[in-house]
Amino acid sequence: MTSIAPAIKLQDVKKRFGSLDVLCGVNLEVEPGGVVCVIGPSGSGKSTLLRCVAYLEDDFEGEIYLEGELLGRTLRNGRLEQAGGSALRKVQMKVGMVFQNFNLWPHKTVIGNIIEALILVKKMSRKEAEVVGDQLLTKVGLSDKRKEYPSRLSGGQQQRVAIARALAMRPQIMLFDEVTSALDAELVDEVLHVMKQLAEEGMTMLVVTHELGFAARVADRIVFMDQGVIVEEGSPETILKNPSKPRTREFLSLVSHEKF
Amino acid sequence: MYDWNFNVIWDYRMVYLKGASITMQLSLLAVLFSMSLGLFVGIARQSKRHFLSFPASCYVEIFRDTPLLIQIVWIFYCLPILLGITLTAFWASTVALSLHMSAYVAEIFRAGIASVDKGHVDAARILGLNYFQIMTRIILPQAIRRMLPPLVNNFADILKLSALASVIGVYELLHSVDNVIMNNFRPLEMYSVLAMVYFILIFPVAFFARRAEIYLAHRI
Numbered sequence: 351m352t353s354i355a356p357a358i359k360l361q362d363v364k365k366r367f368g369s370l371d372v373l374c375g376v377n378l379e380v381e382p383g384g385v386v387c388v389i390g391p392s393g394s395g396k397s398t399l400l401r402c403v404a405y406l407e408d409d410f411e412g413e414i415y416l417e418g419e420l421l422g423r424t425l426r427n428g429r430l431e432q433a434g435g436s437a438l439r440k441v442q443m444k445v446g447m448v449f450q451n452f453n454l455w456p457h458k459t460v461i462g463n464i465i466e467a468l469i470l471v472k473k474m475s476r477k478e479a480e481v482v483g484d485q486l487l488t489k490v491g492l493s494d495k496r497k498e499y500p501s502r503l504s505g506g507q508q509q510r511v512a513i514a515r516a517l518a519m520r521p522q523i524m525l526f527d528e529v530t531s532a533l534d535a536e537l538v539d540e541v542l543h544v545m546k547q548l549a550e551e552g553m554t555m556l557v558v559t560h561e562l563g564f565a566a567r568v569a570d571r572i573v574f575m576d577q578g579v580i581v582e583e584g585s586p587e588t589i590l591k592n593p594s595k596p597r598t599r600e601f602l603s604l605v606s607h608e609k610f
Numbered sequence: 611m612y613d614w615n616f617n618v619i620w621d622y623r624m625v626y627l628k629g630a631s632i633t634m635q636l637s638l639l640a641v642l643f644s645m646s647l648g649l650f651v652g653i654a655r656q657s658k659r660h661f662l663s664f665p666a667s668c669y670v671e672i673f674r675d676t677p678l679l680i681q682i683v684w685i686f687y688c689l690p691i692l693l694g695i696t697l698t699a700f701w702a703s704t705v706a707l708s709l710h711m712s713a714y715v716a717e718i719f720r721a722g723i724a725s726v727d728k729g730h731v732d733a734a735r736i737l738g739l740n741y742f743q744i745m746t747r748i749i750l751p752q753a754i755r756r757m758l759p760p761l762v763n764n765f766a767d768i769l770k771l772s773a774l775a776s777v778i779g780v781y782e783l784l785h786s787v788d789n790v791i792m793n794n795f796r797p798l799e800m801y802s803v804l805a806m807v808y809f810i811l812i813f814p815v816a817f818f819a820r821r822a823e824i825y826l827a828h829r830i
Contacts (some may be wrong), residue, residue, distance in 0.1 A: 404736050435740065443738040453733035457751045466747065467737035512733075519737055 355418030357382040357554040358523050363402055363412035365395075372398045373410070374578040380523070382417075383552040387565035387586075390575035391601060396558040397450075399575070400525045403556065404447045405438050416444055416522060443471065446521030450528040452508040454500040454515070460487065461496040464515045472519070479518075486514035490544050506537030510544055517548075524548065526557040562605065566590055574598045618796050619803050626807055629786035633811070636704055636775060636782055637768045643708035644768070645761070648715025653745070655720050666716070673713035679774050682706040686778045703775035711768055718760045722753035755826050762819035766812050773808075783807060 356379040365373040372395045380386045388396045401407045403414055405422050409432065414421045421441045423430045432438075454463050464486060465479035474482070487493045490510040500508050509529055516524060526545065530538045542564050549555055549568050559565055565572050565586060572589040574582045574597075582595045593599050654666035673681070686702035689695045697705065726749045734744045776785035787804045791797045 406732050406735060439735075439738045439740060442736050445736065447733075447736045449729055449733065451727075451729050453727070453729035455730055455733070455748055455752075457755075467734075467739060470743050470747065471738040515733075515737070 359415040361413045365410040384570045385549045385555045386571045387569040388558045388573045394575045395578040397527050400527045404445050444522045446516035447525040448512050448529050450531050452512045459497050460511050464518050490514045505533045506540045509541045523554040528558050616799050622790050625786050625790050629783035633772050633782040636772045639704045640707040640768050644711035644715045647712035651716035652719025670713045670716050673710050678710045699778045699780045703780050718757050722757035726752050759819050759823040766815045769812050
């Protein structure tokens, strides 16, 4: 029997900032097309975990495999070390990431934000890039905003543009880092709707979120993290309704106001 | 009561005109050189690599923490003796003014670059842009908007500081006027008009800086 390699596999990922251990050996797998939601209190290392997967953090320990291929490491003198600039950029192109604060470039229009990397990195012509950009804007329901600057958009719209920008590079996996946390309550749904649509299309997703309702509906698996380790993981049903660990129960009783 | 006589000024209009022309040449060259050098020093100072950031920091501190007057004199009188490099008074002042002001320009660039949201850089990195692309396409276009007002103010400072070149005999505005006063003994009229000429040169620059600040404040 042949097994399919996980879309992404994290093996013993550790990260410290100075004397503070933020990640203390995290192992995690996401199946191709799977959606894994990471929940946990703030400071538990969820965002750092995503930043390590995206290689936005330097000098973390452990290995990250994308479809079975070890990423961002080179063998030097018999030891695995972090790869240099261009090798890392190749990794980063395979991974799409959406941030809590959108991080759209304010000096570029909506379409300009989306096509920048297509032109500079994928070497597309402006025309080709705009075709891709327009398709994605239609997908996230913002084709009428293509010439606006980000400051003229609502938070929800900005986040949808950020999702379109990440998708433009055709990543193998999408990372979402608390993408609705900076949004007003009434704007959360439009972003979650786009994410749900992506999940249904079979995009592999690793989602750090406080939206337990979204996690319950969309995730294949929920991972609960605290103090740099995975405390518990399982189906949404198990984690949200019958968590086995007291720490998970304590966290859920503090944050959940809705029934799943 | 002092008997003002501004009629004499008209006879020396060419002195003011020529002096202003030298002042402008000196200042514009200093702006050009200090902007280019300041950009590199500013970027180097931001670098995580110690062998770039340390010399850049030393440079900024040395040139900001010593008087420009001393730098002008040092370059004019000491360089020929120490290194055998002889510069004309004009070029010695241009070099000194450029080196001095580039330390300030470097700080403006460093602060401008540091003011750009780190998240914008993360977003660019994850999309695969390299360092040069991130600097030229994402950071500098945003930073320059914030740097424009202080840079224009810097230009106004350069115009004023260029008067120091008079100590080594560059015939810029101040020195040209000093020279005339020794002949016509009309220092009050000559210096008053001199101040007005500086004002005419600098006011539009300062005015533009303020307008740019207001305009850009609405756009960022």
